Amino acid sequence: xxxxxxxxxxxxxxxxxxxxxxxxxxxxxxxxxxxxxxxxxxxxxxxxxxxxxxxxxxxxxxxxxxxxxxxxxxxxxxxxxxxxxxxxxxxxxxxxxxxxxxxxxxxxxxxxxxxxxxxxxxxxxxxxxxxxxxxxxxxxxxxxxxxxxx
Amino acid sequence: xxxxxxxxxxxxxxxxxxxxxxxxxxxxxxxxxxxxxxxxxxxxxxxxxxxxxxxxxxxxxxxxxxxxxxxxxxxxxxxxxxxxxxxxxxxxxxxxxxxxxxxxxxxxxxxxxxxxxxxxxxxxxxxxxxxxxxxxxxxxxxxxxxxxxxxxxxxxxxxxxxxxxxxxxxxxxxxxxxxxxxxxxxxxxxxxxxxxxxxxxxxxxxxxxxxxxxxxxxxxxxxxxxxxxxxxxxxxxxxxxxxxxxxxxxxxxxxxxxxxxxx
Numbered sequence: 001x002x003x004x005x006x007x008x009x010x011x012x013x014x015x016x017x018x019x020x021x022x023x024x025x026x027x028x029x030x031x032x033x034x035x036x037x038x039x040x041x042x043x044x045x046x047x048x049x050x051x052x053x054x055x056x057x058x059x060x061x062x063x064x065x066x067x068x069x070x071x072x073x074x075x076x077x078x079x080x081x082x083x084x085x086x087x088x089x090x091x092x093x094x095x096x097x098x099x100x101x102x103x104x105x106x107x108x109x110x111x112x113x114x115x116x117x118x119x120x121x122x123x124x125x126x127x128x129x130x131x132x133x134x135x136x137x138x139x140x141x142x143x144x145x146x147x148x149x150x
Numbered sequence: 151x152x153x154x155x156x157x158x159x160x161x162x163x164x165x166x167x168x169x170x171x172x173x174x175x176x177x178x179x180x181x182x183x184x185x186x187x188x189x190x191x192x193x194x195x196x197x198x199x200x201x202x203x204x205x206x207x208x209x210x211x212x213x214x215x216x217x218x219x220x221x222x223x224x225x226x227x228x229x230x231x232x233x234x235x236x237x238x239x240x241x242x243x244x245x246x247x248x249x250x251x252x253x254x255x256x257x258x259x260x261x262x263x264x265x266x267x268x269x270x271x272x273x274x275x276x277x278x279x280x281x282x283x284x285x286x287x288x289x290x291x292x293x294x295x296x297x298x299x300x301x302x303x304x305x306x307x308x309x310x311x312x313x314x315x316x317x318x319x320x321x322x323x324x325x326x327x328x329x330x331x332x333x334x335x336x337x338x339x340x341x342x343x344x345x346x347x348x349x350x351x352x353x354x355x356x357x358x359x360x361x362x363x364x365x366x367x368x369x370x371x372x373x374x375x376x377x378x379x380x381x382x383x384x385x386x387x388x389x390x391x392x393x394x395x396x397x398x399x400x401x402x403x404x405x406x407x408x409x410x411x412x413x
Contacts, residue, residue: 024286036286038285041285041286041287050284052284060277061266061269063276067272068269068272080266082264083264123280132272134268
């Protein structure tokens, strides 16, 4: 079975689920996954009682900077924020929202951070291109020869 | 420009040191006055030494020596020292100085302005996305750390992992039965056991122990019997060359009494 046939089948499944089903097929984190319809969120939530840890404003800020400027070093995050961010970076790593993606080929070979697939999943994104454009004068991403993969 | 000199009162100290030079009068375009005053003006940078010709000063000094020969050697020595100082200073001033290179000052590094506020819209959007995501429930459990999507194993499938595990299990040796080990026994307990077995019948040692037995059990039996014999609860004797045992009876005490009587 070809990839195109699979995608067609998934589209048909998704369309079929839209008609009276409590489930839906969503494209998320680079794949397809079944989940409940948003309309039933309250009902399911009362049943499951999910405990979703909240992200503080500082964690969200670091996460946004990493998401938009990845791969990025800790020092660069500090420079953008004007404060130290090592705690936030560690917290985001523990929550598997960012990870080491290599080392920068500069003195000290600092670790470069990037977002994870878990980040895409948790923020309802299929890929990083779905991040909205900002009015920020975004620096160009480092060339590949500046990045030393782990 | 004219030259001349006049002897004035010599000051004990002057602007250049302990002894002021004699009041040799100097007169040139740049300066008119005594030698001591010239030094003072040079020190205060009111006169440029390059503008002062040294010839009239040397000539005035020579005339001073001629006029006051041998009168005040100390003043004359001070004067010649001052003159030598002037010559040296001027000589240094006349040496062309190498052009001074302008120091290169690096531009101070620009302080980086924090720009985190520019990401505020992104934070808002990510928060909205997260709220949308929380309206959906996936099959994976929503535990304390949220959900965990499957790891990317590349080409390795779950079946590959299962087959590898099956091969490993087939090669594994069966677990050896746990060693029960006999509970550690004290000599007292062993003696109680022996007393339960030993009765009025004379029996050899291997007739007392229930077969099969180990070497350790034999040692324990033998030690217990020795201790019981010592305590007078088991009697022992030779029966046709073989050692036999039984519970000590009153008649077994007779030989001891005889020995005591003999003693």
